[in-house]
Amino acid sequence: MARGSERTVPSEPFLDRGKIPPYHLFMITLDNLCRNYRFKEKAPGLKGAVRSLIKPEWTTKRAVADFSCTLDQGDFVGLIGPNGAGKTTLIKMMTGIIPPSSGRIEVCGFRPADLKDEFRRSYAVVMGQKSQLWWDLPASDSFELNREIYRIPADRFKRNVDELTELFEVGDLLGKPIRQLSLGQRMKMEITASLLHDPRVIFLDEPTIGLDGTAQKQIRLFLKRINKERNTTILLTSHYMEDIRSLCERVMVINEGRKVYEGTYRELTDRVSPWRIVRLSFEAPSTREDLMLPGTEILEWEPYRAALKVAQDRVKETVAALFADFELDDLSIEEEDITDVVEKIYRRDENLL
Amino acid sequence: MWWKKYTAVMKTSFKETLAYRFDALTASLFSVMRIWLAWLLWKAIYGEKEIIAGYTFPMMLTYYLLITFLSRLARSEGIVWETAEEVRSGTFNKYIVRPVSHFGYALARSAGKGSFSLLTDSLAFLLWILIFRNSFVPPVGWPEGLQAAGFAALGLFTTLQIHYLTALISFKTVDIAGPWFFIKNFMDFLTGAFIPLVLLPGVLQKAVSLTPFYYILYYPASLYLGQETEKTGTALAVILFWNGVFWGLRRLQYRRMLRFYEGVGV
Amino acid sequence: MKGTIRRYLRLTGMLMKMKISRDMVYSLNFWIAFVVDLLLFLFLLLSFTFVYRYTDSINGWTLPQIIVFMGTFTIVDGLGMGTWFFGIISLPEKIRTGALDMRITKPVDTQFLVSAESFNPGSFLGPVAGAFIVRYGMKAGNFALTPEKLAGYLLLVLMMYLLMYSLSLLVMTCAFFFVKIDALIQAEESAVEFAFRIPGTAFRGAAKFVFMVLIPYGLIATVPTQFLTAGLNWGQGAAVTAITLFFVTATRLFFRFGLSRYSSAGG
Structure with missing residues (x-):
């Protein structure tokens, strides 16, 4: 509360x-x-x-x-x-x-x-x-x-x-x-x-x-x-x-x-947007199938670049898994755009309390 | 047809007033209230007297009824405020770039507004005449009534020209209210809106009769009431002369004032 | 109580100072309003002079009394224009646009703030000119001016100033309840015009009741003039005081009521 x-x-x-x-x-x-x-x-x-x-x-x-x-x-x-x-x-x-x-x-x-x-x-x-x-x-x-x-x-x-x-x-x-x-x-x-x-x-x-x-x-x-x-x-x-x-x-x-x-x-x-966006770039080409991890969704994929939508409570595990399985060049975690978040709140009818 | 654009302006102005019909109606009622106050004041002035300067009490009341009605028809006053606002904000440009005469526009606009006032005022004034029929006298005869109407129409046009000349002052000064009320006070007195000009001492009356003001309200009203004033021929000559002067002055001033105009908001 | 009065006087001074320094920016307006008013007075005086060529009195009033009457109106009107007029006349606009909001949040009486925030220094020339006109009328009519008469006259002028203020505010306060009050404002303007042009003695019967009691614009210039040139009896004095008190109180209550119904436009 x-x-x-x-x-x-x-x-x-x-x-x-x-x-x-x-x-x-x-x-x-x-x-x-x-x-x-x-x-x-x-x-x-x-x-x-x-x-x-x-x-x-x-x-x-x-x-x-x-x-x-x-x-x-x-x-x-x-x-x-x-x-x-x-x-x-x-x-x-x-x-x-x-x-x-x-x-x-x-x-x-x-x-x-x-x-x-x-x-x-x-x-x-x-x-x-x-x-x-x-x-x-x-x-x-x-x-x-x-x-x-x-x-x-x-x-x-x-x-x-x-x-x-x-x-x-x-x-x-x-x-x-x-x-x-x-x-x-x-x-x-x-x-x-x-x-x-x-x-x-x-x-x-x-x-x-x-x-x-x-x-x-x-x-x-x-x-x-x-x-x-x-x-x-x-x-x-x-x-x-x-x-x-x-x-x-x-x-x-x-x-x-x-x-x-x-x-x-x-x-x-967190409440309105329980997602984080994880952006990756790889040293070696990746496959789409390898990136299908539990609780994530692929937003963009190219052999050397990808963006994943990850449930907020799974970010830690996902990042750990990514480091273990891929040769990563770079990794960043982003929030959704704030204005989008607010739009969402306004559009939602249910009570957030 | 060249005049079609002006009838369009006239129609639009009429409709615009229609949108504010409630305001127009109350304004008509208040102008009738003015006549009631003239009634009160003149009742007190007449006291036991039958006639003042050739006017009986009902004639005096009818005089105020006529001039109030006529001055309500002259709706060209708005052109003063509108022009001032348009010059200040820079929107006056539209008359310069379009193939319309600004004076023609002003005339059409006043006519449009005036014709709406004619409707509501006729209602209010008829109501007044019905209630106070003892204080109302009809025109002395048909010819006089028609002559009065003709001079009244000329008077409306003269008023428009004077208002238009006043409006042109707004090219020179941002604040038009001062000069306008100055002119308006003069006009109210000299046209006989305060008291019938017959009450003025002879010399003064003669002097005013050489100005156009004499023929705007007072002259048509006294024709209607059958009062001895200037001969219609002389009257026509004077009023036409002045309208000619105003016409020329207006054209000259319009061109001169455009040079002052910066075309941007101040 | 004394502290409050001193505080409001100080505030009044401050607001007046600000308005004067503001008006220096537009110095032309300062004079023209005065000249226009004077011109109107002149033409009305001429009109009455010509009317009096045909009669000796209007219900008992002679021409010099009419002059005192118009001078008195010039004084009361000028005082009003100089102090409350421009603040009050824009009240409907302030209500409509929500500009009243910030004024309500100030720890000062809102009615005071609205009434005193738009001083118009140029208008104070009106009362000065009015005083000269009254003096001229007094001389022309051979009316004696004693210190007691003068004191009573000034008191009555002050009362009529308050009455005119209350009547005007009463009308403008209606803007709290109605979106458009143009018709009412028009009525008010006409009433003021009549108060200036028609001596109160002209009113008889129903009209007398309407313009002296119901909407007592007829009292404004008439009462001080009557006192100065002919005298009022105690009954008349009491009636005028009662009417003034009634409208001052009623307006104050009505304004408060209006404020409690204020719905603040926008957002």
């Missing part, structure tokens, strides 16, 4: 509505969280418009269904799933932007939908598509505004601005209007602006979308440091598996609003 799901707390007395404990056991607790959208079904044309006006037909869509999980202080968790799976809806509920339809949610000891100022000071949210910076003004002005909004003491503000912009190497761009910055520089400013008040939790929704490789890498390094040095809880959604692989110790997969997996990234790839 994955680490996170062992910790999922069932409905214990303190989880009852209204009885929020004075201090929280977890930084984030979601308990059977649901979010429905209701919308009017409208037939096209004037006739349809009139009919929907008189007798509207409502359709309910589940954006998030029975989602439970907990995040501890210092956790770095990745949330993945196809478009429209409910990732952003989850983040919107955790930040209080929208209330849940049912279920329990607690972040930093608060119920997000109450939108207490103290709650909103305790987290930060960065949405790749939505900016909080003033387009025509330099970043430093937007930082100043955040200082006022979050009531950040002057010395801490200065320390944070210096430290964060230095980490990102954007200190010299502070005086430039945002509209003159590149996408990567803008995102770095965006992240800096949201971290000035030392949040305990950071929600990142697609922070690297559309950025070039270098900027992505810099942002990854940055987040890793923040997570380690400040022991900040981070929840990240990303389209780039590399973000998730290199950053998140735990991964949750959401599909059609439901959690279909929770565990380490490694386990996830």
